[in-house]
Amino acid sequence: MLLGYRYKLKPNKEQTLKALNWIDMLRANYNYNLADREATYQARFIQGEYCDLKSKSVACPLSCPISSNSATSETGEVYKVKKKTGEIKLKTAEEIQITNLPVLKQVRPWYKEIDSTVLQQNVKRLQTAYNNFFTGCGRYPKFKNKSNFKSFTFTTGIKVTEQAIYLPKLGWIGYFNSRSLPEGFKIKSATVRLKADGLYVTLKIEDKAVPSFPVIPVEEVKTVVGLDMGITQLVHCSDGSQYKNPKHSTNKRTRQLLKVRQRSLSRKKKYSKNRRKARVKVSRLHQKITHRREAFQWELAKQLTKKADAIIVEDLNISAMKKRCAIKEDVNQKGRFLPNGQSIKRGLNRSISDASWYSLTKKVEYLAGKQGKIFERVNPRFTSQICSCCRHQDKTSRSKEKFICTNCGYHADADINAARNIKKRGIEIHSFPISCKVKIQMVPEDFREPKQLGLFEMSTFESTEGKRRRAAPQSKRRVPGNSARQLELFEDISANLA
Ligand SMILES: [Zn+2]
Structure with a gap:
């Protein structure tokens, strides 16, 4: 069993x-x-008769060290001998670059300061x-630049006590012991990572005696649950059931705060100390948002895994969902473009x-694995258009958040209907011995569209206003005009009736 534990370090200056x-x-x-x-890959195409441009060794198919993943060997050693069989093999690029490390330390002696396993792990990376x-x-x-290269890994010589962690050539470093290490686990590696508020260490621990969790x-x-x-x-x-989105970074307050801090950063003079301070402020806020989201997601994942023995989620292609809108060129004017809705898409x-x-979903997968539950990703195609009751597929069944099947009349929240379809797909894949029956809910009378009234037809529905009017005392004069006129009107009506 392999686990990862992360701690914040308390290093001295x-x-x-x-x-x-x-x-x-x-x-x-x-x-x-x-x-x-x-460079070595490109050299294949321009090297001519040489096998290696640097050493100018002659090309020969048997000795040529260049392959699609090759590297320049500074020591000239491109072969290795397998100890067991005595077989001679070409070194891989990784192996060549690892054997280059002693040469690097000779040429650039300041690299001696770094622990050798850290340098090796860097090549492996x-x-x-x-x-x-x-x-x-x-x-x-x-x-890599400064913003996307922030960590290094140790594999040997790591010691951990209650108060401090020993890392080779860095010495004993204090840390916030927020979580005690389980007993019987061997430390496989330690990765030191720079974050906005300091250095962190992730310990990879393994215990072979503990078997991986049985499924x-x-x-x-x-029980099976589908998640949409x-x-x-x-x-x-x-x-x-539904879980609300807390919108950690897109809520109004956070957006505003981020905007203020980013604006403040952009107005500082480049390479100044104040700019650096402003940058720290921005990255701290980003880190805070991430921490909040992580904590929330772990809690939610815990609740979701509790629901059933098998958890089915949709396999979304998120990078495709986030693609930019296609550009629209103006036909009438060349070189001009029409609005394509990208500004809305950005939001x-x-x-x-x-x-x-x-x-x-990764967290759900991890927790499900830990509890021996089944986790599956299924194709979410058409899950929002298919009726989870009769399997009828129709685009018009869905209207925004409502789903009313045009075939059988089943109605539900559109997303819950999709979740039920996802559940069904998961059941089909694994053929779980459960019948996935969905209660048939017909559209009740009240939900049907009101009958279209004719021009002179009265609605049978009585409004409260009508009731109030009827309750009011009626005046004696119901017909306009004086009594003589009223009599005339009455005669007209009776004549017509006759
Ligand atoms: Zn249906």
């Missing part, structure tokens, strides 16, 4: 400066390694980025980011 210095150096090394890999790219779950690795067999699943994500209501459950995108559905 010296340790803080050291850690910040390390981050800068490691970033430079990361960027150097990335540039090296790109780049390899992980490449692996993610090649397996299709990440973008191509980018060069409930499909036959024993008794939204913006006004964050989560709609198939059991009919929606902001709300989508604020809701952060993916991180919520």
